[in-house]
Amino acid sequence: MSVVSKLEKLLGLNRLTPTKFITRYLPAAPVGSKSTFGGTLVAQSLLASMNTVPRNFIPSSLHCYFISGGHPEQMITYDVESLREGRNFIHKEVRAYQNQKLIFQSMILFAAGRHDEPDGSMLTHLKKITLPDKNQYTYAADLFKEEVAGDDSKTRMFQELPIVQGSGGMTHINKVYNSFKTQPMEYYFPKNFFHSEKEIRNNDVNYYVRIRKDSVETRTSSDSYYNENDLISPHNDERYNYAAFAYLSDSYLLLALPYFSNMPLYSHKFSVSLDHSVYFHQLPQVNDLIYLNIKNSRSADHRHLMQGEYFDSHTGKILASVSQEGLVIYESIKQLKAKL
Numbered sequence: 001m002s003v004v005s006k007l008e009k010l011l012g013l014n015r016l017t018p019t020k021f022i023t024r025y026l027p028a029a030p031v032g033s034k035s036t037f038g039g040t041l042v043a044q045s046l047l048a049s050m051n052t053v054p055r056n057f058i059p060s061s062l063h064c065y066f067i068s069g070g071h072p073e074q075m076i077t078y079d080v081e082s083l084r085e086g087r088n089f090i091h092k093e094v095r096a097y098q099n100q101k102l103i104f105q106s107m108i109l110f111a112a113g114r115h116d117e118p119d120g121s122m123l124t125h126l127k128k129i130t131l132p133d134k135n136q137y138t139y140a141a142d143l144f145k146e147e148v149a150g151d152d153s154k155t156r157m158f159q160e161l162p163i164v165q166g167s168g169g170m171t172h173i174n175k176v177y178n179s180f181k182t183q184p185m186e187y188y189f190p191k192n193f194f195h196s197e198k199e200i201r202n203n204d205v206n207y208y209v210r211i212r213k214d215s216v217e218t219r220t221s222s223d224s225y226y227n228e229n230d231l232i233s234p235h236n237d238e239r240y241n242y243a244a245f246a247y248l249s250d251s252y253l254l255l256a257l258p259y260f261s262n263m264p265l266y267s268h269k270f271s272v273s274l275d276h277s278v279y280f281h282q283l284p285q286v287n288d289l290i291y292l293n294i295k296n297s298r299s300a301d302h303r304h305l306m307q308g309e310y311f312d313s314h315t316g317k318i319l320a321s322v323s324q325e326g327l328v329i330y331e332s333i334k335q336l337k338a339k340l
Contacts, residue, residue, distance in 0.1 A: 007184040007216035007244060008234055011043050013051075015231060019080045021048045029072040031175045032266075036070025036103075038273045039250030045094040045106040047243045048078040050232050053090050057110040058283070059242045060089075064106040064276040074098040088112045126281060127318040129311055131291050137208055140187035141180035147194045149173050157195075161267050176266075184215035185248050188289075193256075195264040205259050206293045207252075208313065211244050211286040218244060220285055244286040245310075245320065249278055253294060253306050254326040260296040270329040274303070279321045282312070289313040302329050 005028075012024035023044065027036040042064050050059070070076065076096050083091040089111055096104035138146075148158050158173060180187065188208040196205075211218070219238040234240040250273065258267045284290065291311040298305040308322045 004182050004212055004214050005184055007211060007247065010040060010184070011047060011243060011247065013044060013047060013078070013231060015051070016077070019052055019082075021051070021078045021080075023076045026074070027070055027072055027076055031179050032172060034069070034072075035272075036072055036076070037250070038066055038276065039247040041066070041070060041076070041096055041104045042106070042250055042276055042278075043243045043247035044076070045078055045096060045104065046108060046246050047232060047240075049080050049092040049094050049106075049108045049110075050239055050243070052080045052082070052092065053110050055237070055239075056113050057090055058113045058239060059280050060109045060111040061279045062106055062108045062246070062277065064104065066104055066273050066275065068101065068103040069272070070096075070103050071098055076103070127309070128316045129293075129318075131311065131313060131316050132206070134188060134208055134289065134313070137188035137190055140189050141177060143189050143191070144177050144180055144194065149177050158264060158266065161264065183251075184211050184244075185251055186210050186212050187252065193259065193265070196259045196262055203260070204293050204295045205256055206291065208289045208291055209248060209252075210289045211248060213287050216244060218286055238283065241284050241286050242280060245280075245284040245290075246278060248286065249308075249310075249320070249322050250276060250324070253308055253322065253324050254304070254328065256294050257296060257299075257304050257306065257326075257328055260299075268328050268330055270327070272327050274325045274327055275323075277323045280319075281321070282317065282319050284310070284319045285312075290319060291316075302327055304328050 009025060010028065013021040014024055015021055027040050029035055030037050042062070045064065046059060046062060076098055079095045079097070081093045083093055089109060092108045092110070094106045094108065095102055149155055155173065159170060186209065190205070190207060193205070193207065216234050218234040218241045221238060230236055232240055254271065254273060255265060258265050291313050292308050294306060294308045296304065297307050303325060305323065305325050310319045310322070311317065312319055
């Protein structure tokens with residue numbers, strides 16, 4: 001039986017000084033990658049900064065840059081610098097280092113939380129949509145097995161892809177399949193997610209995602225015992241939901257790029273994130289299903305901008321907006337499509 005990865009362990013930090021933290025465990029690399037998963041850096045930088053602000057301050061936005069690929073065999077230290085601490089807003093800068101080499105940097109804005117009812121003096125609005133039926137989507141591991149690893153012709157097609165060939169062919173496909181069953185995220189994809197049936201440039205793709213409760217179960221209420229010397233955890237602070245969301249927001253965003261050009265996923269030769277931004281609109285409850293809508297806003301010069309909106313699956317109201325630019329290189333598109 002496959003064991004689900006524990007998110008609290010993956011994101012665990014120890015405090016070295018009031019503003020300096022180090023990872024408890026070595027950072028993991030995604031299947032087929034030699035570098036640390038970007039979501040780990042985004043989430044841990046947010047966790048580190050949250051441990052330096054009063055508990056009534058919540059993340060409003062973060063803007064991150066991936067400067068150098070993180071090494072999975074080296075611990076990461078996070079230095080948090082306070083840029084401004086006001087009554088309503090706090091600005092933090094977080095730098096991540098491995099062996100004194102800067103690999104990642106983020107700027108994070110915190111806002112004082114407002115729990116009182118609107119008094120009519122403020123303009124309030126949250127985008128709301130009608131959500132599609134979740135039953136139209138398929139559990140990712142089952143869909144991957146059916147569409148990629150289950151049928152001989154489809155499996156051969158994916159084995160021809162450069163990134164799959166360079167990572168061990170069928171062994172790589174089996175590792176991806178196993179990751180869908182063991183990673184903290186639980187995905188529900190549209191039927192044609194792994195190979196879109198037609199070009200949908202200037203359109204969108206969507207799916208449902210959540211953090212498995214057997215990976216980490218987050219609090220949904222701020223009412224709990226809290227010692228100011230304790231590091232934030234899913235057991236003592238509902239704001240851990242923000243860090244868990246930051247982790248999931250970096251997965252299957254840039255990877256969805258081929259869907260927009262009628263190519264199978266994983267058809268790239270090389271892919272790396274350049275930056276990542278999140279605007280939080282509400283506290284996300286990451287153990288509940290979250291609906292994501294992705295657009296490919298621009299692709300040029302091997303740089304691709306992906307933008308996503310996340311919605312609460314109960315209310316249809318927007319939870320967060322995410323943007324990510326990546327450097328993604330393909331072999332000749334014409335040659336690749338001819339192979340397929």
